[in-house]
Amino acid sequence: MAGTINSVKALINGQEYTLTLNSSTGKYEAQGIAPSGSSFNLEGGYYPIEVTATYVTGTTSVVNDKTEGVVGEGCRMCVREKVKPTAIINYPTQGQYITTELQKIEFTVLDNTSQESGFSGINIDSIVVNITGGSLNEPVVIRGSKSLEVTPIEGGYECILVPSEPIPDGVYTVSLDVSDNDGNAAVTAVVTATIDTAPPELSVISPAEGLNTSNNVITVAGNTSDVTSAPVKVSVNINGEDKGTIPVNDDGSFSKDFMLTFSGNQVIVITTTDSAGKASSVTRNIYFSADVPTIKSVIITPNPVDGGTTFTITVEVE
Numbered sequence: 431m432a433g434t435i436n437s438v439k440a441l442i443n444g445q446e447y448t449l450t451l452n453s454s455t456g457k458y459e460a461q462g463i464a465p466s467g468s469s470f471n472l473e474g475g476y477y478p479i480e481v482t483a484t485y486v487t488g489t490t491s492v493v494n495d496k497t498e499g500v501v502g503e504g505c506r507m508c509v510r511e512k513v514k515p516t517a518i519i520n521y522p523t524q525g526q527y528i529t530t531e532l533q534k535i536e537f538t539v540l541d542n543t544s545q546e547s548g549f550s551g552i553n554i555d556s557i558v559v560n561i562t563g564g565s566l567n568e569p570v571v572i573r574g575s576k577s578l579e580v581t582p583i584e585g586g587y588e589c590i591l592v593p594s595e596p597i598p599d600g601v602y603t604v605s606l607d608v609s610d611n612d613g614n615a616a617v618t619a620v621v622t623a624t625i626d627t628a629p630p631e632l633s634v635i636s637p638a639e640g641l642n643t644s645n646n647v648i649t650v651a652g653n654t655s656d657v658t659s660a661p662v663k664v665s666v667n668i669n670g671e672d673k674g675t676i677p678v679n680d681d682g683s684f685s686k687d688f689m690l691t692f693s694g695n696q697v698i699v700i701t702t703t704d705s706a707g708k709a710s711s712v713t714r715n716i717y718f719s720a721d722v723p724t725i726k727s728v729i730i731t732p733n734p735v736d737g738g739t740t741f742t743i744t745v746e747v748e
């Protein structure tokens with residue numbers, strides 16, 4: 431037989447609530463403010479509640495989260511935090527050129543950047559890395575942590591993704607999504623970067639290799655192009671002296687005259703460099719001299735010579 435209730439109290443996260451009778455339902459109620467921190471990382475994933483009912487006679491009954499059945503289940507309060515985690519792509523950086531075959535994507539996912547405590551933590555299985563662009567017909571999508579190198583850090587993880595096979599040259603966009611354990615999604619991190627492992631094309635039309643010339647003005651001309659990282663820069667070095675860059679036309683052609691400053695062998699190096707920093711060089715070895723031959727003597731032997739007989743002409747020249 432039911433007695434007369436003296437009090438009904440609930441203990442939630444260290445706070446005691448005194449419940450009052452709702453006469454229309456015959457049940458006891460109180461309102462409270464939920465803890466701000468997530469219950470995800472608490473034992474069982476909930477805040478435990480202890481309810482104590484006391485009769486006027488002084489006898490009490492206590493239930494809590496360990497109580498069996500639906501009463502015990504009712505003593506488990508799940509609290510979700512609402513703060514987004516943070517996704518940061520560390521490598522490549524926005525606009526970066528990558529010139530090596532070895533490729534990787536490094537990123538950090540954190541759930542403690544805006545919360546000192548009570549964060550639910552990164553759900554590592556929610557990571558989605560998406561690579562699009564270049565010569566990929568379909569996006570490369572990596573989900574979860576299985577193919578990642580993962581290092582736990584305070585509040586999250588540092589991750590390294592190495593594609594199973596090198597991604598071919600091209601311009602790519604990498605995006606990163608992640609959620610925390612309470613289902614809050616981070617703002618998508620996006621970077622666009624260029625993979626360019628190929629040096630630019632370079633064809634030198636002038637001067638020809640082995641050219642002998644008496645002209646002290648030499649024309650350096652040719653064509654250059656780069657599939658992935660145009661535009662390219664062309665620079666000229668003559669006999670070890672940097673002559674700077676020369677203009678390249680829209681069609682890749684270039685032409686500029688240079689003065690040769692001394693006679694003798696000349697080494698001309700033409701270098702083209704693409705925007706990724708990959709370079710190609712062509713070397714031309716030429717010979718320049720404006721000197722004219724000096725004829726020192728001309729002797730006819732014999733001289734005079736008899737008509738119809740043989741003579742020799744001897745010329746001394748240097």
Ligand SMILES: [Ca+2]
Nearest residue numbers: 513514541610
């Ligand atoms: Ca969070």
Ligand SMILES: [Ca+2]
Nearest residue numbers: 626628656704
């Ligand atoms: Ca290139």
